[in-house]
Amino acid sequence: MLKVKDLNAYYGKSHILQGVNFNVNEGEIVSLLGRNGVGRSTTIKTIMGEVPPHGSIEFRGEEIAGMKEHEIANRGLGYVPENRDVFAGLTVRQNLILGIKDMKKEGRWKMEDMFDMFPNLKQRADVDAGVLSGGEQQMLTMCRTLMGDPDLVMIDEPTEGLAPKIVTQVAELLSEIARRGVSILLVEQKLAIALKISHRLYVMGHGHMVYEGTPDELKENEQVRKEWLEV
Amino acid sequence: MFELIFFSLLNGIVTGLLLFMLASGLTLIFSMMGVLNFAHASFYMLGAYVAYTISLYLGFWVGLIVAPLVVGVLGAVVERYGLRHVHRWGHVAELIFTFGLAFLIEEIVQFIWGKDTKAYHEPEILQFPLFTFFGQNFPAYKAFMLLISIGIFIALLLVLTRSRIGLIIQAAITRPNMTAMLGHNVPLVFMGVFGMGCALAGLAGVIAGPALGTFPGMAVVLGSIVFVIVVVGGLGSLGGAFIASLLIGLLQTFAIALDYSVSDILVAFNITTDAESAFRDLWTLSLPQIAPILPYLLLVLILIFRPTGLFGKRES
Numbered sequence A: 001m002l003k004v005k006d007l008n009a010y011y012g013k014s015h016i017l018q019g020v021n022f023n024v025n026e027g028e029i030v031s032l033l034g035r036n037g038v039g040r041s042t043t044i045k046t047i048m049g050e051v052p053p054h055g056s057i058e059f060r061g062e063e064i065a066g067m068k069e070h071e072i073a074n075r076g077l078g079y080v081p082e083n084r085d086v087f088a089g090l091t092v093r094q095n096l097i098l099g100i101k102d103m104k105k106e107g108r109w110k111m112e113d114m115f116d117m118f119p120n121l122k123q124r125a126d127v128d129a130g131v132l133s134g135g136e137q138q139m140l141t142m143c144r145t146l147m148g149d150p151d152l153v154m155i156d157e158p159t160e161g162l163a164p165k166i167v168t169q170v171a172e173l174l175s176e177i178a179r180r181g182v183s184i185l186l187v188e189q190k191l192a193i194a195l196k197i198s199h200r201l202y203v204m205g206h207g208h209m210v211y212e213g214t215p216d217e218l219k220e221n222e223q224v225r226k227e228w229l230e231v
Numbered sequence B: 001m002f003e004l005i006f007f008s009l010l011n012g013i014v015t016g017l018l019l020f021m022l023a024s025g026l027t028l029i030f031s032m033m034g035v036l037n038f039a040h041a042s043f044y045m046l047g048a049y050v051a052y053t054i055s056l057y058l059g060f061w062v063g064l065i066v067a068p069l070v071v072g073v074l075g076a077v078v079e080r081y082g083l084r085h086v087h088r089w090g091h092v093a094e095l096i097f098t099f100g101l102a103f104l105i106e107e108i109v110q111f112i113w114g115k116d117t118k119a120y121h122e123p124e125i126l127q128f129p130l131f132t133f134f135g136q137n138f139p140a141y142k143a144f145m146l147l148i149s150i151g152i153f154i155a156l157l158l159v160l161t162r163s164r165i166g167l168i169i170q171a172a173i174t175r176p177n178m179t180a181m182l183g184h185n186v187p188l189v190f191m192g193v194f195g196m197g198c199a200l201a202g203l204a205g206v207i208a209g210p211a212l213g214t215f216p217g218m219a220v221v222l223g224s225i226v227f228v229i230v231v232v233g234g235l236g237s238l239g240g241a242f243i244a245s246l247l248i249g250l251l252q253t254f255a256i257a258l259d260y261s262v263s264d265i266l267v268a269f270n271i272t273t274d275a276e277s278a279f280r281d282l283w284t285l286s287l288p289q290i291a292p293i294l295p296y297l298l299l300v301l302i303l304i305f306r307p308t309g310l311f312g313k314r315e316s
């Protein structure tokens, strides 16, 4: 459903993405691994149109490279940024409402679903999102994007800096997302989680993909792990 | 004394709310663009002139409705085809653009309508004293201005805090990229807010024109006061702009009403002045004479003692 071909991107003069190729199929969970700074976040940002793309990005057979961010989002691509970008001055409930693209359309997710999965958010529904804990903010950012009923969500390092108990919750939500037929492109630092939930994984090295395989294949392949993942 | 305070209070609130009609739009636009729109008061002036011309043919009431719409559309066009392109060259370019626009509008106004004050009057049905209090009249038109301003204030408050579009505006102002990536058309929101702000300024011009005069200098006269307000209130703070608008409105009307001289005030502090001294002119200055500089005095004091303004947050 998502096909990225020879994608290049730049920050000023530095050439960050140097010919990225990969795809995500319908209903698939795909992880994007790699060391810090290789350009995983930039890949997602470029797909969302936040960084100007050079190359081809096809979503459901339509070329989306060059479209505006909101046009891309409205075609069914969801994005959960790495920095927990909540609207700090607005309440939890308002944050969730802002995720909804079309108030008239019934989507896969309702606010009640979110509150059932995360009672913490329900309890603090009318509290400013800025005062939530890091874990709660992470949940909120993910739930907010889901309220927009995306068919593919791209999630950037959702477990970074979270306590083990909350990491488990995040992993459960990821499985729930997949269960409801939403494809996932996941950038994840914790290899164990990525291996557990992904159908396929890509490993990224300086600005392009250096490996593609299934979790089992990657487990076997010590050389790739040593060269591109372990520090 | 009581009637003086009563009327000054009323007039101060009328002026303050009128100022807020400009300050609110300017504040929202500042939060969005990150720069002050120097042409904001020019849209206020356009409102008055457009309404004046319409009133000649179709009467005051048609002008009241149509002129703000015309000005709002003009504002939206300026954002869409001017500012949005200038934006990529940075804040300085935007600032200079709005500066140039202010001059351009002033020249165009003089070109079309001439340099003299226009005979733009309140409608006849509002030309009566609403009530008389201690022998002093309160004109119905002022009450009408008050009513419109309060109506606009409540509408603005409701839209911003209670409606979905208000929520999107708040989100787009603080986190434009994130808001866009949730599927909201942020450029459209910005154009709308800019147009709305200009329409409000235009409406202020429509109702202020008959009361304060419709002349090519009206933008400069009010514009600088509105800048003082948004800085005193705290850049980007709507609540601050509201308080500062009322503060400045009251400050100005009370200063004009209270006919004290500097020496009178000094006497209150037990300081006597020599009527023959070299500073004689200074001592005999009266409050109404220095009223016009009071807002700027307040600005200077605020910048010295509270640089972020009354309700501003320091930028991180």
Ligand SMILES: Nc1ncnc2c1ncn2[C@@H]1O[C@H](COP(=O)(O)OP(=O)(O)OP(=O)(O)O)[C@@H](O)[C@H]1O
Binding pocket: A011, A016, A034, A035, A036, A037, A038, A039, A040, A041, A042, A043, A082
């Ligand atoms: N806004 C920016 N301006 C200039 N350079 C940037 C910017 N953002 C990222 N970079 C650089 O681009 C490269 C790729 O960054 P990116 O954020 O995509 O890395 P990453 O793989 O997500 O790693 P991590 O999230 O661990 O930092 C890095 O070298 C980074 O320094």
Ligand SMILES: [Mg+2]
Binding pocket: A040, A041, A042, A082, A156
């Ligand atoms: Mg990253």
